Amino acid sequence: MQQISPRRDPAPSRLAYRMERLLLTPAFRRLLWVGVPVFCVSLAVGLYLSDQTRRDALSLMVENVKAKVRDRPEFMVKLMAIDGASPGVAEDIREALPVDFPMSSFDLDLPQMLREVSALDAVAKADLRVRPGGVLQISVQERTPVAIWRNDETLDLLDIEGHRVAPLANRAARPDLPLIAGVGAQKAVEEGVAIMAAAYPLATRLRGLVRVGERRWDVVLDDDQRILLPEIDPVPALEQVLALDEAQDLLARDVVSVDMRNKNRPTVRLGESAADSLRLVRLKELGVD
Amino acid sequence: MKDLYESQRAMRSMRKAAMQRGVIAILDVGTSKIACLVLRFDGPEGFDGGDGVGSLAGQSSFRVIGAATTRSRGVRFGEIDAMQETERAIRTAVQAAQKMANVRVDHVIACLAGGAPRSYGLAGQIEVEHTNVTEQDVARVMAACDVPDFGEGREVLHAQPVNFALDHRSGMSDPRGQIGNQLACDMHLLTVDGNVISNLLYCIKRCDLELAGLASSAYVSGISSLVEDEQELGAACVDMGGGATGLSIFMKKHMIYADTVAMGGDQVTSDISKGLQVPLAVAERLKTVHGGVVATGMDDRDLIEIGGETGDWELDRRTVSRAELIGIMRPRVEEILEEVRARLDGAGFEHLPSQQIVLTGGASQIPGLDGLAPKILGQQVRIGRPLRVQGLPQAATGAGFASAVGLCLFAAHPQDEWWDFEMPADRYPSRSLKRAVKWFKDNW
Numbered sequence: 180m181q182q183i184s185p186r187r188d189p190a191p192s193r194l195a196y197r198m199e200r201l202l203l204t205p206a207f208r209r210l211l212w213v214g215v216p217v218f219c220v221s222l223a224v225g226l227y228l229s230d231q232t233r234r235d236a237l238s239l240m241v242e243n244v245k246a247k248v249r250d251r252p253e254f255m256v257k258l259m260a261i262d263g264a265s266p267g268v269a270e271d272i273r274e275a276l277p278v279d280f281p282m283s284s285f286d287l288d289l290p291q292m293l294r295e296v297s298a299l300d301a302v303a304k305a306d307l308r309v310r311p312g313g314v315l316q317i318s319v320q321e322r323t324p325v326a327i328w329r330n331d332e333t334l335d336l337l338d339i340e341g342h343r344v345a346p347l348a349n350r351a352a353r354p355d356l357p358l359i360a361g362v363g364a365q366k367a368v369e370e371g372v373a374i375m376a377a378a379y380p381l382a383t384r385l386r387g388l389v390r391v392g393e394r395r396w397d398v399v400l401d402d403d404q405r406i407l408l409p410e411i412d413p414v415p416a417l418e419q420v421l422a423l424d425e426a427q428d429l430l431a432r433d434v435v436s437v438d439m440r441n442k443n444r445p446t447v448r449l450g451e452s453a454a455d456s457l458r459l460v461r462l463k464e465l466g467v468d
Numbered sequence: 469m470k471d472l473y474e475s476q477r478a479m480r481s482m483r484k485a486a487m488q489r490g491v492i493a494i495l496d497v498g499t500s501k502i503a504c505l506v507l508r509f510d511g512p513e514g515f516d517g518g519d520g521v522g523s524l525a526g527q528s529s530f531r532v533i534g535a536a537t538t539r540s541r542g543v544r545f546g547e548i549d550a551m552q553e554t555e556r557a558i559r560t561a562v563q564a565a566q567k568m569a570n571v572r573v574d575h576v577i578a579c580l581a582g583g584a585p586r587s588y589g590l591a592g593q594i595e596v597e598h599t600n601v602t603e604q605d606v607a608r609v610m611a612a613c614d615v616p617d618f619g620e621g622r623e624v625l626h627a628q629p630v631n632f633a634l635d636h637r638s639g640m641s642d643p644r645g646q647i648g649n650q651l652a653c654d655m656h657l658l659t660v661d662g663n664v665i666s667n668l669l670y671c672i673k674r675c676d677l678e679l680a681g682l683a684s685s686a687y688v689s690g691i692s693s694l695v696e697d698e699q700e701l702g703a704a705c706v707d708m709g710g711g712a713t714g715l716s717i718f719m720k721k722h723m724i725y726a727d728t729v730a731m732g733g734d735q736v737t738s739d740i741s742k743g744l745q746v747p748l749a750v751a752e753r754l755k756t757v758h759g760g761v762v763a764t765g766m767d768d769r770d771l772i773e774i775g776g777e778t779g780d781w782e783l784d785r786r787t788v789s790r791a792e793l794i795g796i797m798r799p800r801v802e803e804i805l806e807e808v809r810a811r812l813d814g815a816g817f818e819h820l821p822s823q824q825i826v827l828t829g830g831a832s833q834i835p836g837l838d839g840l841a842p843k844i845l846g847q848q849v850r851i852g853r854p855l856r857v858q859g860l861p862q863a864a865t866g867a868g869f870a871s872a873v874g875l876c877l878f879a880a881h882p883q884d885e886w887w888d889f890e891m892p893a894d895r896y897p898s899r900s901l902k903r904a905v906k907w908f909k910d911n912w
Contacts, residue, residue, distance in 0.1 A: 188556065190559050190560040196675070200563075203570070
């Protein structure tokens, strides 16, 4: 245990050894190389932003820059152009989009506007875009009414898909369109229109169509005469009735309804007087006085 | 012995954990130097040798990414003499290797040369329970080996089954699944002084490292220095280190004997120091630069300046002829080799079919040893160098690194030892689930 010459010990001290091993630990290394700089930067930023006035100044500056960009004349929208809409619908669209021009295109919420325009009944399809030159272009495809739907108290115009197009004040305003009624009539407008087209020989007598039980159609003529059509293939059935009418003048007689629901057995219901006279004829034939 | 079984198993699981992390350190605590290698295991997929080229005994699965050597301090005769000094030396080596590898290592496999290793041959025999030999039978036959009384304070370092015999067929490497009645097993047991191990363990623990394996340096230098044929046909490896000369005998790729002669290169150095009246450092330099064991006429005229810085002109201007130096070194080298010969004879090496002896270790680099050794050890002597492993620096490829390289191979592919096999069911602690299962199997 004698002290020899004080030569330098090449061995690392226990502490140095442990320190070196710690530095070689991957997790600690990552912490040192990533964690410490991140901490320092966040500390500096945090200290800077801890003051309210600095925060306000910073947000104001950001707002200013944003406003400067937003209000450049290149981005301003000056007017709205509506294509493909009738004057009334165009008026409705302008009403639905209360935009006061000029306005920056950054402030326009085009998806929301598109939703609003599409929500209009008369609009089938809309397309919005900002055209170069500062024009908000709205291209609209209108719904075309094909039928009038009598609905409790009101009259509505329907397009081929059964979508409501516009309310109608009175029937006489659109005499060119057929009238349909009944619960669920709007769901089968296409079929109804086809039946109406087939029924053109009766045009003068035709009052309208009634949807029965949300499954089949009744053709209503004046004098409350009805043609009850089947659920399936109503148009051929109607054509059958029309052929009968052509040949034997069926509908001009005292007939209350023609029932075509069972296509194998068309049934005719007579009016009261006709039934009575038929009964008398039958009795006479049987020889009963 | 149960205690040891547990600790060895713990070391094996530690080794597995280290393999999973992919980094493990090799520590060769020698008398003259402490070498630390850092290995990285990343599977053999990097190797693409093409058809017929194997993966070089598994050594392509690892790569040396850090290597450091430091002069050993506090170690004598392969045993730790001054713990603090050794601990510092280990720290130096480990830190330098870590720095080179740029990775932190937590697990270390160490080897030691000293501790007076003693070899025992064990034999056991049992009746096979069913027709086929099962894992349990192997466990039982190993448990049936009669353990000799190796004395107080000795620890088992290696316990390797070297041979299995089933009925009359001997020389099996793996009897499992074979049909037979009597299973016999030969086991090679190597014990060392327990205190030596615990000192080493303490030093390693003080360096914040976990021990993942322990091997005898005689064994691991045999692994690295003997070529495959020599291991198969039988050969002895003599690892001439600084403070201890280890010898191991291999046969059929198993170590069957290991021993240590507590003499080595340091004794040669101290002889020179005493004979020429020079400091140890000068003696070491003289030995490595001018040393030899076979003198020729030329050597008489070859005068070596001893040098010195005492200030005394007479002392500092001394010269010595190389023949004189050889005259000092040769008797000691002869003594070491004769002692090795005696140990080999005691182990019955002359009865082995192959008499190949391979000299390795730092002291085997003395010029002229290849002329001297055959006179003592027999004709089939060669000077061996360790296998080349991937990534090993050129400076660490010499004969002095035989045990370090052997430890690398040992770390990659450890030999199955007794504790790697299953425990026999009746040795389990009571209430063990396996025991219950076995009881069910036997009774239903």
